[in-house]
Amino acid sequence: MSLGALSTSAIPVLELPVCLSDLYDTAPYAQALRAQSSSGGRRASLRIRWVSQPGRLHKHVKKKDVFTVRILLACGADIEERDVHGFTPLHHAADSGDNQTCKLLMDRGANVDSKDSAGRTPLSYGVEKGNTESCQLLMDRDADVDSKDSAGRTPVSYAAGGASYQCFVICGILLDRGATVDSTDSAGRTPLSYAAEKGHSGSCQLLIDRGANVELKDSAGRTPLSYAAEQGRTGFREILMDRGAHADVDSKDSAGRTPLFYAVEQGHTEFCGVLLDKGVDVNSTG
Numbered sequence: 001m002s003l004g005a006l007s008t009s010a011i012p013v014l015e016l017p018v019c020l021s022d023l024y025d026t027a028p029y030a031q032a033l034r035a036q037s038s039s040g041g042r043r044a045s046l047r048i049r050w051v052s053q054p055g056r057l058h059k060h061v062k063k064k065d066v067f068t069v070r071i072l073l074a075c076g077a078d079i080e081e082r083d084v085h086g087f088t089p090l091h092h093a094a095d096s097g098d099n100q101t102c103k104l105l106m107d108r109g110a111n112v113d114s115k116d117s118a119g120r121t122p123l124s125y126g127v128e129k130g131n132t133e134s135c136q137l138l139m140d141r142d143a144d145v146d147s148k149d150s151a152g153r154t155p156v157s158y159a160a161g162g163a164s165y166q167c168f169v170i171c172g173i174l175l176d177r178g179a180t181v182d183s184t185d186s187a188g189r190t191p192l193s194y195a196a197e198k199g200h201s202g203s204c205q206l207l208i209d210r211g212a213n214v215e216l217k218d219s220a221g222r223t224p225l226s227y228a229a230e231q232g233r234t235g236f237r238e239i240l241m242d243r244g245a246h247a248d249v250d251s252k253d254s255a256g257r258t259p260l261f262y263a264v265e266q267g268h269t270e271f272c273g274v275l276l277d278k279g280v281d282v283n284s285t286g
Contacts, residue, residue: 196228
């Protein structure tokens with residue numbers, strides 16, 4: 001369809017209440033041509049009066065249909081409309097890594113720090129999905145790198161807990177942009193705690209290199225080493241106990257349990273061996 005038919009600068013103007021599907025066929029264009037003919041040859045244009053339907057903008061953002069999104073915005077669609085989860089269109093674009101739509105929405109004034117019903121921002125979802133370019137676009141528009149959701153988690157917390165290499169890359173970018181390395185959530189857990197639990201050695205090393213505290217305890221009194229022991233992450237020996245980190249192998253949580261207790265309880269014999277090699281107190285297991 002020729003977008004020339006959508007010009008609103010000429011007289012006379014033919015106003016048509018059209019649905020979105022009309023924009024993909026020839027009906028509006030043909031009606032504009034008929035209006036031009038009936039007006040004695042003068043150029044006619046088409047002013048579209050959009051018939052609002054809740055969720056329409058969200059639908060086409062999720063489909064990555066940037067053309068339709070552009071048309072809907074031009075017709076007055078609410079750029080901050082929320083779905084049942086409190087998502088705005090920008091949340092969906094960041095979550096799916098649709099960089100073109102992300103840029104379009106921000107160019108049109110979308111709030112980069114809007115929060116959904118869980119208190120999460122578009123950046124938070126982009127980070128969790130490892131959508132590096134989308135995250136950079138959001139940060140270039142001054143998205144808050146330390147914004148906390150309802151659980152108190154920040155974007156760097158999700159990056160540290162992410163499984164992909166892209167999450168590791170984004171973790172470094174967030175820290176470069178000033179994200180707090182030891183931000184604590186509502187359970188007192190830090191990004192390092194999540195990285196240790198998930199077994200992401202690269203993110204662990206990155207966080208420690210940026211000054212993360214290996215002894216910082218959460219609300220249950222647990223350290224990152226405690227979570228690594230529970231999951232049997234033997235690869236963290238050098239990261240958490242060597243290389244200058246020197247995590248306390250006998251650190252007790254609020255229930256008096258040590259990393260050795262968790263390793264024994266879960267049957268991680270190799271990790272038990274690592275702890276024994278470090279001189280752990282076998283009589284202090286909770």
